[in-house]
Amino acid sequence: MLEVSEIKEIEDILANYIVKKDVVKPNRPAFYIDANNIRDVIALLKQRLGDEAIYISNIVGVDKVSDGVIEVNYFIHLIPFSNTIVIKTSIPRDNPKIPSIIDLLPGAYSGECETYDLLGVEFMGNKYLRRGFFVPTDVTSKNIFPLRKDVKV
Amino acid sequence: MSKLIKYSPWLVHFNTGACNGCDIEVLAAITPLYDPERYGVKLSPSVRHGDILIVTGVVTKKAAERLKRLYEQMPGIKYVVAVGACAYNGGVFKGSYSIAGGANKVVPVNAYVPGCPPRPEEILRALLLLLNREKVAGGE
Amino acid sequence: MSIIRDVIRNLLSKPITIEYPRKLTPIEKDFRGRHYADLKKCTGCSLCAIECPSNCISMEKLPENIKLRHNPRGLYPNINYMSCVFCYRCVKVCPVNAYITTNEYRLSSVKEVYSKELTIQTVG
């Protein structure tokens, strides 16, 4: 598990980016950051903890219809601390754009392509985004992103 | 079942988006423990020689037209066995946007094997039922 | 070290094949097989039909000649075995434990197989 000292260490690495702190059950520290400095946060983590220390475990897009925002959460696993931290960002729902981290962490290729195909989040700088990565053609032809909440599929 | 393929039907197996639970049961059904080769049943090296098409999995829309093309590529006398609850009408995945909802919506199905996944013996017995080669004990 | 010794030993030993339809394979007695409702206990509350993950239980009217005091609505669950995934959610969630479970797995056929006759037989 993640001791307090380790959380302290991560916090001061990311000190000037964190907007709000939170905990995702059971004990994953979560940090809200502004959407367009995701690249600096990942670069900082890689540089401070080393190349073999972090891998991107998961990219989750959540469509929050009520407050008109798409929440993009990056789950990054830190091998030395043996726990996963969550970096939460939120982008406007009508024109969801966020810088891609595929050149920093090539592991994000599958997560970004899927989030684009299912939720329509545009990852700027990732040239492998295409519709039909997962979704069948008759849904893509109607230009629908199936995981959007206001969509009838 | 026509006389020509009654004694050596070859299988073609197509996974139209299954959780591969049925696939490993089809795999177990063909290993020597149950040994379908006693009845001449074995896997055909290519679609062109296949007689029985085993369909597993919920037929996703993307895999549906491949299933149709595969069915047309098979020679004249052909039978389709839908293995598992998903191949019948989608099983627990009913209502999802990306499935065509059952193999009988794409190809004519001759026999259904219920279960999730069905036991290997049950898959073998369904083939024998289709072949009506055996006074199959129990069940109809 | 290679596999030859094992191969020779297997060549000389008896084949492990079970001649399936003639000799039946050993099945655990609590293997999740065919299950059907017992009308002596079923109260027709249709909770199993709501809870079934693959929606393969349809509640049907009892035939006219059967009147059951504990089943005022006169409904009983009819399971479509082709679409059933044998997860036994209905067996576990039934408030009166009205399901009879067997380890019968030989159910394949050319058309749908329902649990209607078995359920009616429990009373009829």
Added chain:
Amino acid sequence: MESEAAEKATSLIKIPITLEIPIGPQHPAIHEPVLLKVYADGEEVVGVDIGTGYNHRGVEKLLENNTFYKDKFITSRICGICNTVHENCFVRAVEYISGMEPSARARYLRVLVMELERIHSHMLINAIMAEIIGFDTLFMYIMRDRELVMKAKEIVSGGRVLAEFHMFGGVRRDIDDVKKEKILDILKKLEPRLKYYRRLFEEDPTITKRLMEIGILRPRDVVSHGMVGPILRGSGVKSDVRAEDRYDAYNEVPFNVIVKGEGDSLARMLVRWDEALESLEMCRYILEHLPSGSAVVDERKLPRVFPAGESFARVEAPRGELTYYIQHIKGDKPYRVKVRTPSFNNIINSGFSYLRHSIADVPVILVSYDPCISCMERAIVVDLKNGTEKKVTFRDIAMGKVRLR
């Protein structure tokens, strides 16, 4: 990843939709609908594009439209070979939100079912690897011995493949002493066979010649591409979710994490054999130290509505780290469920690892990742220069019988 590699490639291998392992005419084949476009320059692979989407069943949209109880049965059918692990991860994610606590006996039984599944999943992929390199007899032996583990799983959970064993707050069935004895002597029969196969994979020349030094992955590449599980541990990175999260009974059951440094296909398969042996020891420990108490939970008294919350559960699937993220606002239906399976990272991000290998090694490397949507059978070899197309079976590629130029 490498579509710009197409220019200098001289031939392109398009592997069509039905990807089956070429287990020869009389063998079964696991067909998984994935499309692998291999751009080859002569014999050497220049680029690989992985086409996905044929197995997409829209599970996440389905999970949002169904109650938690129906979701438990849908999640355990996402992958048939590792269904107890999917169940466990989803059930624990909900337990973190709702605060339910399974009893000690239930936690032990959960680990027992997951470890039995790890043994049969590792045996299956080693059998398929033996098949890929043309070692048919070994495939048949491993599949015959795997039936023992399926019988043990049937005794514990009532189902050969799909165990339906977990429920929020505990398990759905219990085992008594008769079943315990039956499983113990199954494990006693299984142990010599597993040790025999492990030694065979290490010393048999037909296997080591094909697997050694093939698909070497440096730790830095493996971690940066987000690959998980035996691939990570085969390249010397010590990261196992069971040791990190210590969920269920993994803090009480002694086990050690297997790490090998070579990073080639043989190291990955040996990590899997060692893990299977480790699981067997854990199962034996669990059966002998099973705490008393009630493990079965009464599904009639479970709450239908859960408090709002957000949880991220991780579990060590046979193929790697499997994670479930649930966001729940109100009612009995989750607001968002994200399932990230190990093969999602291992296969889709693995395009980089086939480079500079000969085409005959592409199937070996692909199967060493234990793809849950795996394996290819027939390839259409397109000679870009004179545009001829040639149909060749994947087995011939794997056996190196294909002369491209």
